[in-house]
Amino acid sequence: MNKTISINIAGFAFTIEEKAFEMLNRYLESIKKNFQNESDCDEIMADIESRIAELFQEKLSDRKEVIIESDVEYITSVMGQPEDYVSEETADNFKTGEEKFTSEEEAEFVEAEEVDGKRYHGEQRKRLWRDEQGGTVGGVCSGLGWFFGIDPVLIRIGFILLTILGGSGILLYIILWIVIPEARTTAEILEMQGEPVTLDSIKDHVQGMKSNIKDNAKDTRKKVKRAVDHGVRAGSRVAESFSRFFGVLFILGGIFALFVLAIILFGDTGLLPLVGSDQIEDLQTLLGILYPDGRALLVFICIVFVTIIPIVSFIYTGVRMIFRIRHKNKTLGIATSIVWFLAVGTLVLTGIELGMNFRNEVEIDYVVPVETDSTNTLYVDVKQDDIFSNFIEYQKVWNYTELVRVQDDKVFLGYPELKIIAKNDSSNFEVMLYKESNGLYNKEAIHKAENIHYQIESSGNHLTLDPYFSVDANEKLRNQHVVIEIHVPQGKQVKFGNNIDRILVEVADDFYWHNETFVNTTWYLQKDGFRCIECKDTRRVYNRN
Amino acid sequence: MSDLTSRICERSELMNVENTKAQMRKGILEYCILTVLSKREAYPSDIIEELKKARLIVVEGTLYPLLTRLKNAGLLNYNWVESSSGPPRKYYTLTEEGKQFLTELKNTWDELQQAVQLISK
Numbered sequence: 001m002n003k004t005i006s007i008n009i010a011g012f013a014f015t016i017e018e019k020a021f022e023m024l025n026r027y028l029e030s031i032k033k034n035f036q037n038e039s040d041c042d043e044i045m046a047d048i049e050s051r052i053a054e055l056f057q058e059k060l061s062d063r064k065e066v067i068i069e070s071d072v073e074y075i076t077s078v079m080g081q082p083e084d085y086v087s088e089e090t091a092d093n094f095k096t097g098e099e100k101f102t103s104e105e106e107a108e109f110v111e112a113e114e115v116d117g118k119r120y121h122g123e124q125r126k127r128l129w130r131d132e133q134g135g136t137v138g139g140v141c142s143g144l145g146w147f148f149g150i151d152p153v154l155i156r157i158g159f160i161l162l163t164i165l166g167g168s169g170i171l172l173y174i175i176l177w178i179v180i181p182e183a184r185t186t187a188e189i190l191e192m193q194g195e196p197v198t199l200d201s202i203k204d205h206v207q208g209m210k211s212n213i214k215d216n217a218k219d220t221r222k223k224v225k226r227a228v229d230h231g232v233r234a235g236s237r238v239a240e241s242f243s244r245f246f247g248v249l250f251i252l253g254g255i256f257a258l259f260v261l262a263i264i265l266f267g268d269t270g271l272l273p274l275v276g277s278d279q280i281e282d283l284q285t286l287l288g289i290l291y292p293d294g295r296a297l298l299v300f301i302c303i304v305f306v307t308i309i310p311i312v313s314f315i316y317t318g319v320r321m322i323f324r325i326r327h328k329n330k331t332l333g334i335a336t337s338i339v340w341f342l343a344v345g346t347l348v349l350t351g352i353e354l355g356m357n358f359r360n361e362v363e364i365d366y367v368v369p370v371e372t373d374s375t376n377t378l379y380v381d382v383k384q385d386d387i388f389s390n391f392i393e394y395q396k397v398w399n400y401t402e403l404v405r406v407q408d409d410k411v412f413l414g415y416p417e418l419k420i421i422a423k424n425d426s427s428n429f430e431v432m433l434y435k436e437s438n439g440l441y442n443k444e445a446i447h448k449a450e451n452i453h454y455q456i457e458s459s460g461n462h463l464t465l466d467p468y469f470s471v472d473a474n475e476k477l478r479n480q481h482v483v484i485e486i487h488v489p490q491g492k493q494v495k496f497g498n499n500i501d502r503i504l505v506e507v508a509d510d511f512y513w514h515n516e517t518f519v520n521t522t523w524y525l526q527k528d529g530f531r532c533i534e535c536k537d538t539r540r541v542y543n544r545n
Numbered sequence: 546m547s548d549l550t551s552r553i554c555e556r557s558e559l560m561n562v563e564n565t566k567a568q569m570r571k572g573i574l575e576y577c578i579l580t581v582l583s584k585r586e587a588y589p590s591d592i593i594e595e596l597k598k599a600r601l602i603v604v605e606g607t608l609y610p611l612l613t614r615l616k617n618a619g620l621l622n623y624n625w626v627e628s629s630s631g632p633p634r635k636y637y638t639l640t641e642e643g644k645q646f647l648t649e650l651k652n653t654w655d656e657l658q659q660a661v662q663l664i665s666k
Contacts (some may be wrong), residue, residue: 010631010632011632012631012632031606032555034610040610040613040614040617044609044610044613047589047609047612047613047635048609050631050632050633051589051590051605051609053631053632054628054630054631054632054634056631057630057631058630058631077604078604078605078646079604079605079606080604080605080606080607081604081606082606084604084606084608085606085609087609185649185653186650187653187656217575253551263562332617
């Protein structure tokens, strides 16, 4: 008589003799020891148990209801001894089980042997390949790292420094990317890593690939170990923290850039270097008054893509550096690159199109009637400026961008020019108004020139000029200009009134000659040129004519 | 260095024929399993039959951890199939990745075979 126990294997109930149970239990325990450190231990054990259950089922019948020791022995004969379950990673350990090496020592021993072999006759086996799987961008640094036996992070930092210091890093990288072939086959990868291409090494590599997928921690351990073998453990740590540090910088820099970009793209133009203060609401308005109809939005979208994609990938790189993410989404990378290049291409094409719109230049002349009385003086005033400030300071160079303003579908341009020219062949004043514009065709340019709104009020010997001219926003900015010319006969004079400093004044050919004011000055044409009556400095007599 | 050299020598003495044979077999075991599965969907016992014929393995135990690892590496997939004589069975098939992997292994194997033949001449 024997005692029996009821057990459950893979969901099936079996009645088993106590001795047989102990035997089976020992058997399963010793199998389990082989895998207990592995993540898929439970799954392997479940598979084994369900096979055992199946084999037991075959052994049982109506006549035989209890599992006995001989059945368990049968199981071991079919399934094998515990050693037979050994996974390949620990196989060597079992083979040399009698030796005193522990698994860890053994592994190191094997690696040491490999390193040794490399040193004596394996150097020529090593070749330079790109390591796309292990790399960040194109695997150039990773490949170089394998080749020189140093941590790729150090090489990456080198490239970044080269880029920051001289800007040649990126160029060098691209050249290497093109020149160095990518390691695709197992043999090539082994060659890149400087390992001999043998059955064993291919097996090891295959193993490595699998453990790569299933266990990243192991992978890191392996890498660290490699670093130890090459004697740059400390370097690797420094490099790692450097990589993290740069990752943080990348992210912070990227976010800052994104912030600035958002303001430029969607907010006030104050940050746009070309456009001053609050003259133009935002970038879209600026594009709207430049690009032909329907192009502005397209250009805007392209600008958004062209600027945001590099910043976002910058941040992405930073995140990867911090969290040491090795996996990369190639499709996403390719797609964004394509979008970026398309956007750049579109910007170039629309830019060319925009340039074509400036092809023809046209000038329309108007004669402004004036009458002079016996005083022989023409008075010139400028109206109060309700758009731009009345007190724009004259400078050596005008900041035209501060004199553009979009308001109510109109573009106000605050830089009409006034030219005072000596006229020797007549005794009458002559006032001319020129409206100028560029355009795709002559006709268009004429149309645009005609549509410049500018008023000169003339009564007797008084002229009152607008401080600005304007065009409709849908006419677009096509280098529209307004020039007023006053031809002064000899012995007569022009007297400037209030606000004259608001517009550009040129006496003879001396353009913006002064840092002082033109307000309330009188310019008398002598034989040898204009002379300022009120000015104290007598050097300001102009002899250009 | 001398210590290392002596260890290597010590180790090579310990290497016997059986050991080398076992190593060689283990190396190509995965290749063979994948090859068997490339022909048809199979249950571990079916695979073992094939491998037994080829005298690569004699016990089933070796197979289970290998299959699980290959599956977790994304090279294999399995379907549960009901069985009349026990728990449901896992029928393994090759995934796309597994097929690629096999092709690569096959190329390498062919290369190695040629290399061995060339050297043996």
